Amino acid sequence: MQLYSFYNSSTSYRVRIALALKGLSVDYQGVNLRAGEQRQNDYRALNPAAGVPLLVDDEGNGLGQSLAIIDYLEALHPEPPLLPAEPLLRARALELANLIACDIHPVNNLRxxxxxxxxxxxxxxxxxxxxxxxxxEGLAAAEALLVRHGFGDYCFGDAPTVADCCLVPQVANGIRMNCDLTPYSRVMAVYQHCQRQPAFQQAAPDQQPDFAS
Structure with a gap:
């Protein structure tokens, strides 16, 4: 598989976490968003949305959008699961993931x-x-959801889910942009726990081939 990614893209970061948790290796292809490489014709031919991430599987199928990619990986490689089997818990994990992916990230992305x-x-x-x-606004809502429904070391239990795949990159963005994150103690506890785990460390921006300090 090939992963077209930008080291500092939080959407790419989500997918990198999922890949690392599932122990899947990819051929990493850096796409420099700051230089506009995502808008070049050869890349648009692969991904009409002109963004990252883009996963190209072993059959040559290209798939954009981080949550779609994670769902695809989950279907092909169900262990370890990133979507809980219990229906309500699965919905809770997706609720938090979509809060980040739909409410926070889109209004703050590079575009x-x-x-x-x-x-x-x-x-x-x-x-x-x-x-x-x-x-x-977004992390206040995430904090409230985690206080109300979260448990364990991760967002929802003692194993990571798609919620953690989304939460960690968003918090990392907040730290990078010098946001005050002190009001979100439950969010930060999950983030700090994840930062100690090898898969999350492997997926971090500073571990990517295209990392630029």
Missing amino acids: VRNYLANELSLSEDQQERWYRHWIA
Whole structure:
């Protein structure tokens, strides 16, 4: 399999965590989002959405969108499971994953931030206020869900799920952008636990071939 990824892309990071948890190796292909490589014609031919991640399986099938990729990996390689078998717990894991993937990430990704800067001419301070506002709203909701329904060392139990695959990269983004994460004690406890696990360490941005400090 090939994984088209950018080291600092949180959506790519999610998939890298899932791959590492399942013990799957890939041929890593770096796509430099900051240089606009995702918009080049040869890459758009592979992924019309012009984003990362993109997984190309051994049959040559290309699949974008991180949650779709994780679901595909889950179907092909069900062990260890990232989606709980119990219906309500499965829904809880997906609820948190989608909170991050649909409510937090889309308004703060590089494409949106470039639009804020280049088209709307927002200052650096205004952009940072935008970013921190949506991080605070989203992580406050994540914290409430985890306090209400979470348990164990991970989001939902003593084994990682798709929720952890999404939570860790989003917290990492918040740290990188100097957001105040002190109000989210349960979120941060899960994050710190995951940071001590080999699969999460392997998937981290600074461990990727295209990492640039």
